[in-house]
Amino acid sequence: MPLNRLHFVKSAGLLFASLAAWYLGWFFAAVVPKGAVTVPNFQQIVKKPVLKAPVPKRQKCDHWSPCSPGDYAYRILSGGGTEKLAKICFEDDLLISEEKGNVGRGINIAIVNYKTGKLTSAKYFDMWQGDHSGELMNFIKNAPEGSLLLMVTHDDGSTRLKDDAKKLVEELGSKQIRNMKFRSSWAFIAAKGFKLPDDIQKEKINHAGKNNRYRGWPAEIQIEGCIPRNLI
Template sequence: NCRNVAKLSGLAFASVCAWYLGYLFADIVPEDSLSSAIENLQNIGEKPVIKPPPPKRQKCDHWSPCSPGSYAYRLLSGGGKEKMAKICFEDEMLISEQKGNVGRGINIAIVNFKTGKVISTEFFDMWEGEFSGPMTTFIKNAPQGSLLLMVTHDDGSSRLKDDAKKAIAELGSKEIWNIKFRSSWVFIAAKGFKLPDYIQRERINHSDNSKNRYNGWPAEIQIEGCIPTNLI
């Protein structure tokens, strides 16, 4: 009858209008926004994921920061033939491959303790040439009130003379008398003042305990820490 025809016509017209409005809405709204809206609706009720902020980088790559009024340091010996030694002090790389001032033998950086600034850096080859004497002079000429930071790369013992060992021992080293061919060795010393007893000052490694990572060479070792600035 006429009433049913009218209802069907109205329903068809409403369906066409709804389809057209949907088509028009999809054409106007960007696809990315539509996908984002659908995704947001799907995520309603889920617990928000809270991500911790990335850890703040500390001086000399320490895990935790030094307290105010302290110097940060990190000494890393060489590892194998290719992995060069590094000395970092107050987040400044004093000796490194990138700086081009690291070499085979014993690497030394001298730092003015009052200012925290580097005075001089040098490396002394203990495999080829006679550099034990110049190294002894370099150490003895370090001014009072300075820090001496020492690390080995490759061999630091073959041409190391007793005079040089004695000069380093007078700064507080015990392991310098035990250093062997290609031993990994790190040492920090103060000249003209005393470091706190709790500071780790020296480490040495004679053997490869890293599953032959460096083809029989001793693995690298390091010491790091914080030194109060008010010692002198």
């Protein structure tokens, strides 16, 4: 193709493209209403917040759901294996725990003043070595009327627990104290001088076995619930 003719074709094509672009611009300006087409702001797209589910609020004693404002919250967790020690939590205060340095092998007991919700005393009683069954009985008997007693095992709580001590715990409402075996996990809450509601979790037991996760050492169990403050 001659050079002049090629130049003419390119110029004609550029002119046609320009006219087509102008026509399309005019057409859209005439047909599409003002404000109907907007160009998104790039910064707004980048900075647009991502919706996230709110972090669940932590409840007292790590309950899944909160207690009513007029209730006490409690959670009693037995020991598990050799390393996980027992814990007793009441109104979000660890009464017995490794952090407090007052947890040990045997039966751990915390006594709480029901009216104030405050700890009266806490102690553990070794039921594998030594004769501490009588001490446990005295500790329970000396708890003032109007007390909550929260009990839990770590390791073994039954070997040296004598029959008269079992009877005393039975009188507080335990249905499982005589079913405890070597290294059974046991958790229990009782009231002295008043009655707890029937619909709260008061006691749980689980026996050590060769097939559990700790291979013969007890697996942890727990009870938790809410106690009304107007029982007495």
